[in-house]
Amino acid sequence: xxxxxxxxxxxxxxxxxxxxxxxxxxxxxxxxxxxxxxxxxxxxxxxxxxxxxxxxxxxxxxxxxxxxxxxxxxxxxxxxxxxxxxxxxxxxxxxxxxxxxxxxxxxxxxxxxxxxxxxxxxxxxxxxxxxxxxxxxxxxxxxxxxxxxxxxxxxxxxxxxxxxxxxxxxxxxxxxxxxxxxxxxxxxxxxxxxxxxxxxxxxxxxxxxxxxxxxxxxxxxxxxxxxxxxxxxxxxxxxxxxxxxxxxxxxxxxxxxxxxxxxxxxxxxxxxxxxxxxxxxxxxxxxxxxxxxxxxxxxxxxxxxxxxxxxxxxxxxxxxxxxxxxxxxxxxxxxxxxxxxxxxxxxxxxxxxxxxxxxxxxxxxxxxxxxxxxxxxxxxxxxxxxxxxxxxxxxxxxxxxxxxxxxxxxxxxxxxxxxxxxxxxxxxxxxxxxxxxxxxx
Ligand SMILES: Cc1ncc(COP(=O)(O)O)c(C=O)c1O
Numbered sequence: 001x002x003x004x005x006x007x008x009x010x011x012x013x014x015x016x017x018x019x020x021x022x023x024x025x026x027x028x029x030x031x032x033x034x035x036x037x038x039x040x041x042x043x044x045x046x047x048x049x050x051x052x053x054x055x056x057x058x059x060x061x062x063x064x065x066x067x068x069x070x071x072x073x074x075x076x077x078x079x080x081x082x083x084x085x086x087x088x089x090x091x092x093x094x095x096x097x098x099x100x101x102x103x104x105x106x107x108x109x110x111x112x113x114x115x116x117x118x119x120x121x122x123x124x125x126x127x128x129x130x131x132x133x134x135x136x137x138x139x140x141x142x143x144x145x146x147x148x149x150x151x152x153x154x155x156x157x158x159x160x161x162x163x164x165x166x167x168x169x170x171x172x173x174x175x176x177x178x179x180x181x182x183x184x185x186x187x188x189x190x191x192x193x194x195x196x197x198x199x200x201x202x203x204x205x206x207x208x209x210x211x212x213x214x215x216x217x218x219x220x221x222x223x224x225x226x227x228x229x230x231x232x233x234x235x236x237x238x239x240x241x242x243x244x245x246x247x248x249x250x251x252x253x254x255x256x257x258x259x260x261x262x263x264x265x266x267x268x269x270x271x272x273x274x275x276x277x278x279x280x281x282x283x284x285x286x287x288x289x290x291x292x293x294x295x296x297x298x299x300x301x302x303x304x305x306x307x308x309x310x311x312x313x314x315x316x317x318x319x320x321x322x323x324x325x326x327x328x329x330x331x332x333x334x335x336x337x338x339x340x341x342x343x344x345x346x347x348x349x350x351x352x353x354x355x356x357x358x359x360x361x362x363x364x365x366x367x368x369x370x371x372x373x374x375x376x377x378x379x380x381x382x383x384x385x386x387x388x389x390x391x392x393x394x395x396x397x398x399x400x401x402x403x404x405x406x407x408x409x410x411x412x413x414x415x416x417x418x419x420x421x422x423x424x425x426x427x428x429x430x431x432x433x434x435x436x437x438x439x440x441x
Pocket of ligand 1: 051052112114206207233235236274
């Protein structure tokens with residue numbers, strides 16, 4: 001999975017300047033074959049179990065290729081009727097697969113980081129702050145709330161929106177690593193008393209570290225009382241709402257003002273495809289719509305112009321790959337694959353639980369298992385951390401699997417995340433066999 005290469009190896013194999021005359025495609029492909037796969041971390045490999053895996057299924061790859069062939073720029077309906085309308089159609093399909101109400105309007109962005117940035121820009125706009133006309137100088141400082149385990153994209157959004165890192169409150173988590181709602185309420189009240197303006201809460205449904213699910217229904221109550229925007233970051237785990245039996249985990253997310261789900265994480269669509277749903281698309285448009293003369297069209301009041309929903313003017317035809325994937329697998333095919341991923345993750349979790357020298361450090365509600373090696377007879381946390389750092393290095397140097405790490409309550413932990421369409425029980429069993437063999441004695 002991981003290539004055995006050092007920084008600079010790859011560029012050292014390439015000429016410093018481009019060719020003066022065009023080259024044959026045979027020569028180009030020969031260099032591709034010789035250099036690129038051997039210097040690539042293979043996200044499509046079934047042993048890729050790191051981060052949240054993003055795998056490209058066959059229909060998704062074809063969708064990408066067709067989109068490049070058409071080379072549509074979906075900024076206006078006029079510039080891209082099929083791309084604009086297919087985005088609406090596929091996002092309507094996805095919304096029904098996720099059992100979200102029809103009041104949610106969707107757009108496709110490159111990443112969850114952009115989707116969250118746009119959602120929080122809409123929250124800032126909804127706070128009635130006249131930021132659009134006057135910027136943020138001279139205003140009461142604004143604040144955004146997210147759990148201490150929320151993704152760093154929330155902090156980046158605060159940076160980008162001019163709130164600064166000081167404008168983000170990291171609310172403590174409880175024993176199950178979920179946002180402590182009482183602490184959230186206290187934090188909002190203390191800020192209001194100090195003259196700040198709370199504008200949004202981000203609930204994470206499937207945190208990056210452990211896939212914990214914040215209590216979104218209770219958080220929605222707080223947001224309603226406080227009249228502030230609720231954004232749900234379900235970038236990875238949102239896909240699991242395709243499964244009726246997992247929907248209880250998401251109860252209350254339909255009350256959010258905006259939700260991000262990344263089909264490029266766990267729905268087999270190649271990077272990049274992040275969906276932002278919002279019940280308040282008019283606010284999102286108010287935050288971003290700005291139409292120069294050359295982009296005015298006579299149909300502007302009756303069509304959807306995707307440039308109005310974010311920073312980018314140009315947009316790729318991303319709906320095509322989502323359409324291919326949804327049609328090729330069908331709802332039943334997607335459900336079967338997600339269920340299988342969850343089944344093999346639970347199997348791995350059970351192997352960890354049964355092993356005297358290993359332990360889990362967090363619940364595993366989806367397809368990600370957070371665990372560590374815990375040699376018997378040792379309680380020195382520094383030594384246990386060091387053994388796990390070494391174990392991860394050895395596992396990843398094997399070339400057969402790639403896992404990542406996190407810290408839970410300060411303890412170094414390994415993360416095994418299943419999301420690759422090609423990952424099967426035997427790959428996970430091999431990862432477990434390697435973990436036991438390579439654990440330092
Ligand atoms: C919960 C969560 N939100 C947001 C992101 C950022 O995703 P992206 O790479 O699409 O910006 C991640 C990345 O893993 C994530 O786990």
